[in-house]
Each structure stands twice: as C-alpha cells, then as structure tokens.
Amino acid sequence: MDKKAILEAAENFVKEKLAADSSGHDWWHIYRVTKSAEKIAQMESANEFICTLAALLHDLADEKLIGIGNEAAGLTKIGEWLRQHGVAEDDITHVIEIIGTMSFKGGNQSAMKTLEGKIVQDADRLDALGAVGIARTFAYSGAKGQLSHDPTLVPRENMTAEEYRNGKSTAINHFYEKLLKLKDLMNTDYAKELAAKRHQFMVRFLEQFYEEWEGKR
Ligand code: ADP
Ligand code: NI
Numbered sequence: 001m002d003k004k005a006i007l008e009a010a011e012n013f014v015k016e017k018l019a020a021d022s023s024g025h026d027w028w029h030i031y032r033v034t035k036s037a038e039k040i041a042q043m044e045s046a047n048e049f050i051c052t053l054a055a056l057l058h059d060l061a062d063e064k065l066i067g068i069g070n071e072a073a074g075l076t077k078i079g080e081w082l083r084q085h086g087v088a089e090d091d092i093t094h095v096i097e098i099i100g101t102m103s104f105k106g107g108n109q110s111a112m113k114t115l116e117g118k119i120v121q122d123a124d125r126l127d128a129l130g131a132v133g134i135a136r137t138f139a140y141s142g143a144k145g146q147l148s149h150d151p152t153l154v155p156r157e158n159m160t161a162e163e164y165r166n167g168k169s170t171a172i173n174h175f176y177e178k179l180l181k182l183k184d185l186m187n188t189d190y191a192k193e194l195a196a197k198r199h200q201f202m203v204r205f206l207e208q209f210y211e212e213w214e215g216k217r
Contacts, residue, residue: 054098
C-alpha cells in the first residue's frame with residue numbers, strides 16, 4: 001500500500017472504532033488534531049506521514065476509550081493493524097512510541113522523544129484551547145452533570161489523577177485547573193504561536209463571562 005492509501009485506511013479504521021464511543025473521543029476531535037498535526041509538520045519540516053498517521057491513531061489506546069489498564073493491549077492491536085497494512089517496521093515503532101507516550105498518563109505525561117511526537121502532542125493540546133476548547137469544556141461538563149460555573153467552588157490545585165477525573169468541579173474551574181496552563185507546555189514554535197492566540201481568546205472569554213455574571217455587561 002502506498003502512504004496515501006495507508007492514511008485513508010487508517011482514517012476508516014479510526015472512524016469505525018470511535019463510532020460507538022461516548023467518552024468524548026469523537027471522530028471530529030481526531031479530524032481537528034490531524035489537520036493541526038499536518039500543518040505543524042509542514043511548518044516544522046517534520047515527517048508528515050508519521051505525524052498524520054500518529055494523529056489519526058493517537059486516541060485508540062487511551063484509557064478513557066478502552067479502559068484503565070488496557071493501554072498495552074490497545075497498542076498491540078494498533079501495531080498489528082499497521083503491520084497488516086504494510087507500514088514499514090521503523091515507522092510502526094515510531095508511531096507506537098508516540099501513541100504509547102501519549103496514552104500512559106499516570107498523572108504527568110512523560111516528554112515526547114521525537115519531533116513528530118512533540119507535534120502530535122501539541123496538536124492534541126491545541127484542541128483543548130480556543131473556541132473549540134471552550135466548546136469541548138462545556139460539552140464535557142454538561143455530560144458529567146457539572147455546573148458551568150459556581151463561584152463558591154474554587155479551582156483545585158495539585159490534584160491527583162483520580163481527583164482530576166472524578167472530583168467535583170465546574171467548566172469554568174477547568175480553565176484554571178488545565179486549559180490556561182497548556183500554552184506553556186507546547187513543544188514546537190508554531191504550536192506556541194497558535195496556543196498564545198487561543199489562550200488570549202480564552203482570557204477574553206473569561207473576562208466577558210464574569211462581567212455578564214454580575215450584570216455589568
Ligand atoms: P485529554 O485526554 O486531552 O486530557 P480529556 O479526554 O480529558 O482530554 O478531555 C476531553 C475534553 O474535555 C477536553 O477539551 C478537556 O479540556 C475537557 N475536559 C476534561 N476534563 C474536564 C473537566 N473536569 N471539566 C470540563 N472539561 C473537561
Ligand atoms: Ni486526543
């Protein structure tokens with residue numbers, strides 16, 4: 001299979017796997033991350049094939065999709081799929097290394113080893129920022145039965161992974177607990193540029209939100 005055909009097959013594979021998912025890992029998240037990863041790869045002169053393939057597959061071994069403790073089995077399945085579709089062994093190793101590093105969260109993620117890994121991680125993080133990031137946050141909060149905002153619930157500091165997933169919080173608090181920290185975690189220059197703009201947009205959103213809350217605007 002040529003690279004274009006492999007990417008098309010990977011796209012169909014992911015769509016099929018995510019069709020039944022209700023954990024917020026929908027195809028359109030993958031679509032956006034893949035578009036961003038392609039763009040960053042061009043700007044950073046990275047291997048576009050690896051970035052696109054890893055972006056397409058990046059959530060398939062995620063604990064939220066396949067259950068905590070099943071990440072390794074998930075990775076094995078992805079490796080088998082890549083082999084069946086004639087991806088070169090070096091490329092399989094590289095893609096699996098990227099997805100593996102992104103999937104095993106264990107509180108803090110370990111650093112990505114290659115430029116392509118850094119790019120896919122940046123693309124995934126960018127999707128939590130800006131207008132799309134705001135929309136995803138309120139959608140996630142609603143699905144979890146949380147309020148948009150409760151001024152008496154202060155943002156939590158230094159949470160464990162368990163508290164982060166299951167503690168009581170709000171959509172607005174999620175900005176302080178995660179989203180506003182992301183711009184300083186970007187790896188590549190181009191993603192840093194995009195993240196800074198999306199960050200600014202979220203800051204403006206919050207300012208307007210608080211003013212409306214108090215009937216000032
Ligand atoms: P990731 O795997 O990148 O950490 P998640 O699957 O945890 O992303 O989250 C999916 C989306 O929901 C992201 O946009 C994220 O910012 C948002 N989200 C995650 N946790 C919360 C939360 N506690 N409250 C509101 N939004 C959340
Ligand atoms: Ni993702």
